[in-house]
Each structure stands twice: as structure tokens, then as C-alpha cells.
Amino acid sequence: MKEQAALYFTMQPPSFDVISDEWTNEVHIGDCLEIMRAMPSESVDLIVTSPPYADARRHTYGGVSPEKYVEWFTERAEEMIRLLKPSGSFVLNIKEKAVDGQRHTYVLDLILSLNREVGFRWIEEYIWHKTTAAPGKWKYRFRDSWERILHFSKTPNLKMRQDAVKVPIGNWTRARLRNMSDNDRTRQQSSTNSRIGRRISAWEGKDMVYPSNVLHRSPVAHNTGHSAAFPEWLPEFFINLFTDEGDVVLDPFSGSGTTFRVASRLGRVPIGIEINPEYVQCRS
Ligand SMILES: C[S@@+](CC[C@H](N)C(=O)[O-])C[C@H]1O[C@@H](n2cnc3c(N)ncnc32)[C@H](O)[C@@H]1O
Numbered sequence: 497m498k499e500q501a502a503l504y505f506t507m508q509p510p511s512f513d514v515i516s517d518e519w520t521n522e523v524h525i526g527d528c529l530e531i532m533r534a535m536p537s538e539s540v541d542l543i544v545t546s547p548p549y550a551d552a553r554r555h556t557y558g559g560v561s562p563e564k565y566v567e568w569f570t571e572r573a574e575e576m577i578r579l580l581k582p583s584g585s586f587v588l589n590i591k592e593k594a595v596d597g598q599r600h601t602y603v604l605d606l607i608l609s610l611n612r613e614v615g616f617r618w619i620e621e622y623i624w625h626k627t628t629a630a631p632g633k634w635k636y637r638f639r640d641s642w643e644r645i646l647h648f649s650k651t652p653n654l655k656m657r658q659d660a661v662k663v664p665i666g667n668w669t670r671a672r673l674r675n676m677s678d679n680d681r682t683r684q685q686s687s688t689n690s691r692i693g694r695r696i697s698a699w700e701g702k703d704m705v706y707p708s709n710v711l712h713r714s715p716v717a718h719n720t721g722h723s724a725a726f727p728e729w730l731p732e733f734f735i736n737l738f739t740d741e742g743d744v745v746l747d748p749f750s751g752s753g754t755t756f757r758v759a760s761r762l763g764r765v766p767i768g769i770e771i772n773p774e775y776v777q778c779r780s
Pocket residue numbers: 526527528529545546547548549557722724725726748749750751752753754755769770771772775
């Protein structure tokens with residue numbers, strides 16, 4: 497048996513490092529660039545994070561000017577891609593701010609850099625529609641009710657547990673299923689010639705379906721003493737989607753530790769990194 501195992505590993509060495517206890521179940525205090533540089537390659541299954549949105553909150557936890565943001569983030573992203581296992585995912589919640597009356601392009605530039613310079617595959621963009629965004633009045637825009645949640649992977653063979661995030665089928669879909677035409681019962685080409693085939697009746701009798709890439713959710717977070725804490729559903733959705741129990745989840749901009757807490761509750765192995773020690777106090 498031992499010989500067989502030895503032969504197996506000679507032919508097919510493990511493709512990732514097992515991360516040691518000194519890293520896990522801990523929020524490390526410091527710049528995530530330095531801390532990630534010390535961590536072993538291909539040891540993390542999922543990175544889910546929300547970095548400073550440039551310097552939008554410079555009065556609370558600082559930040560980086562929009563002009564320098566892409567360079568600043570790209571350096572850290574080089575470490576993130578190194579840390580991810582080949583099956584791993586990187587989930588980035590971010591939104592551009594307005595500068596001089598127009599939306600700055602640093603998020604768009606960052607997407608290009610992550611894809612073209614760092615080598616991440618850009619798998620999807622989820623829209624987080626904030627269902628309870630406060631009303632307001634601005635000169636040339638309406639209230640901001642959505643944020644980007646960008647999903648990147650390291651390779652084409654990523655881990656994805658779609659069944660773990662199914663949602664109730666909803667009233668619209670139920671009504672649509674009640675009024676099916678003959679076309680709905682056979683696989684149809686789209687009437688708009690979009691080449692998207694579909695068979696609506698496949699969902700008849702089902703209570704739960706896969707969600708869309710628009711997540712209609714509240715921004716309300718636990719009262720953590722952090723001005724930009726995640727609502728718990730956000731890391732929870734992506735942890736369930738991209739990891740199994742026992743997998744390693746890293747948040748390199750950990751803040752009050754929402755990702756850390758949720759990962760731990762879901763039986764994953766959490767690692768946090770946060771530059772401001774005050775926030776680490778308010779994690780439990
Ligand atoms: C948007 S907040 C994250 C909030 C977090 N998602 C939560 O639920 O509390 C971004 C955090 O990144 C931290 N930060 C900024 N630069 C950092 C760096 N270079 N390394 C590690 N943390 C950093 C800030 O102090 C801030 O707490």
C-alpha cells in the first residue's frame with residue numbers, strides 16, 4: 497500500500513502545498529503584500545475580499561488614489577494568483593467612485609490588468625443590487641444601488657458547487673411555467689436568433705433553481721464597528737459556491753473579519769489579513 501502511494505506520488509506529485517497551522521485560523525496584522533509573500537504557493541482554495549475602493553474612505557481606513565490604484569492592486573494580485581490552487585477562485589467586490597463629476601475608470605483598468613498582466617481568467621461579473629440603498633439626490637446621477645462582484649479563476653478547471661447556492665424558483669418563473677407553449681416543451685432556438693437554446697419545461701415541478709448573476713440583496717451588515725463591513729450573505733454565497741468543507745479561504749483585506757467568521761462557521765479553514773489592528777479587535 498505504502499509502495500503504491502509512493503509510486504502514485506512519483507508519477508503525479510501533489511499539485512499544491514498543504515498550508516501549515518501557523519497561517520490558518522488567524523487574522524495576520526500587516527500589509528497583505530508582505531504577508532502573502534511569505535505564504536506557500538497553491539495553498540488557498542478561495543480568495544473573497546473587498547479592498548479599499550481607491551481612497552473613497554480615506555478618512556476612516558485610508559486608501560490609494562485612483563491614479564495609483566491599478567499598480568498598487570496588481571502587485572498584490574500577483575501574490576493572490578500564486579497562492580491559489582489551480583482549482584481556486586478569486587472573488588473581488590469593488591465599485592468605482594466618481595471623481596470630478598464622472599466615474600473614474602480604475603475598476604475597468606484593474607479588470608484589464610488582472611486579466612492581461614496577472615493572468616487571471618475573468619469568469620463572471622455579478623451585480624449586487626442593494627435592495628435597501630438610501631435615497632438621495634445628486635446633480636447628474638441617481639442613487640448608487642449596485643456594486644460589482646468580479647469572479648476570476650486561475651485555470652479553466654475551477655471548483656464550482658452550483659447546487660449549493662440554489663434559490664426558490666420565484667413567482668415569475670412559476671407563472672411562466674403555468675403558461676407554457678408547445679415550443680417550451682421542446683428545445684428551442686431563441687426567437688431573436690441569439691443561438692441560445694432552451695427548454696423551459698425542464699424546470700416544471702422544481703422548487704429550487706440556479707440563481708442569476710444579479711444578486712438582489714440587502715447591504716445590511718452586523719454592527720462591527722467597521723464602516724464598510726460585508727453583509728454576511730456575500731462571503732457565504734461565494735464560499736458555498738466555490739469551496740467544500742475543509743477548504744482554505746483567504747481574505748487579504750479582512751477588516752472586521754466577516755469572511756473569516758463566515759468561513760469558520762461553514763467549516764472552512766479561514767485566513768485573514770488586515771493592516772489596521774483596531775479592526776481585528778472587533779472580529780468576534
Ligand atoms: C472594504 S474594507 C473590508 C471590510 C471587510 N470586508 C469586513 O467585512 O469588515 C477594506 C479593509 O482593507 C484594509 N486594508 C487597506 N490596505 C490594506 C493592506 N495593504 N493590507 C491589508 N489590509 C488593508 C483596511 O484597513 C480595511 O479594513
